Amino acid sequence: MNVNRNISIIGVPMDLGQSRRGVDMGPSAVRYAGMKERLLEIGYEVKDLGDITVDHTLDESEGQLKNLNEIARVSDELAATSDGVIKEGNFPLIVGGDHSIAIGSLAGISRNYENLGVIWYDAHGDLNTPETSPSGNIHGMPLAASLGIGHKRLVNLYAEGAKIKPENLVIIGARSLDPGEKELIREKGIRVYTMHEVDRMGMPAVIDEAIGYLKERTDGLHLSLDLDGLDPSEAPGVGTPVMGGMTYRESHLAMEMIHESGMLTSAEFVEVNPILDDRNRTADLAVGLMGSLFGEKLK
Incomplete structure (x- = not known):
């Protein structure tokens, strides 16, 4: 199976899921870095659907959860939009915004698959719940909510219950x-390759294993890539940097291998924060990774 040649870009300028302002400008920064032009050069048909509107003036928290109502509203709209893109026969490429948007992405995309596989490329697990979260920031909860665990407003978004299965997920x-x-990882048996495994096994072995594991059990593959998965020395413009991350080259190789698998059916790139960046370097990096993910060749 080859990657769908018709891409629809959906921007989600959301920064309500975390505490550091700036990721709402992520979609603009990535567009400025030449996302559409890069994909057109590779030979795709590309339609930019613009941005979903986010009201950043609202602060309607519920208990521990910050900005719950607006995040849920935006996520619902994103779910409907990404679901519609797939039903039109196009590939949804979603650009954030903070990682809370994945609640909407997965809710809409999963409607089209029996067993959606997910590769979660990230420094964080994003498996917190209102009970376990140290911060109450919803960008640390999208995977838990998508697995059916957490606040009912997030769990039942767009359709009731879990959107993905723990055995179809690789972090x-x-x-x-x-x-x-x-x-939660132990309890659900979620497959996780920490930086220890990446360092010890090497990225080719990690991706080979992940693809092999998902291939036999899934009928679609969504990549959710948080730029903080990369080391902050290479991707400085992210909201929650963590030292000791994946390199630029390792990440390009991972994207190339995911493309070569022929399994990819949707993708999102999140947490680009231009305020914390160095001359749009992180957005440029994101566009470069998109190039590799969509089959750009050096020769």
Whole structure:
């Protein structure tokens, strides 16, 4: 199966899921870095659907959860939009915004698959719940919510219950996990390649294993890539940097191998924060990774 040649870009300028302002400018920064032009050069048909509107003036928190209502509203709209893109026969490429948007992405995309596979390329597990979260920031909860665990407003978004199954999920690059997340990983048997495994096995073996594991059990593959999965020395413009991350070259190789698998059916790139960046370097890096993910060749 080859990657769909018709791409629809969906921007989600959301920064309500975390505490550091700036990731709402991520979609603009990535567009400025030449995302559409890069994909056109590779030979794709590209339609930019613009941005979903986010009201950043609202602060309607519920208990521990910050900005719950607006995040849920935006996520619902994103779910409907990404679902519609797939039903039109196009590939949804979603650009954030903070990682809370994945609640909407997965809710909409999963409607089109029996067993959606997910590669979560991230320094964090994003498996917190309102009970386990140290901060109450929803960008640390999208995977838990998508697995059916957490606040009912997030769990039942767009359709009731879990959107993905724990056995169809692979986390790559984790190096900052909270105690509650570690417990959930053990309890659900989630496959995680921490930076220890990446260093020890090498990225080719990690991706080979991940693809082999997902290929036999899934009928679609969504990549959710948080730029903080890369080391902050290479991707400085992210909201929650964690030292000791994946390199630029390792990440390009991972994207190339995911493309070569022929399994990819949707993708999102999140947490680019131009305020914290160095001359749009992180957005440029994101566009470069998109190039590799969509089959750009050096020769």
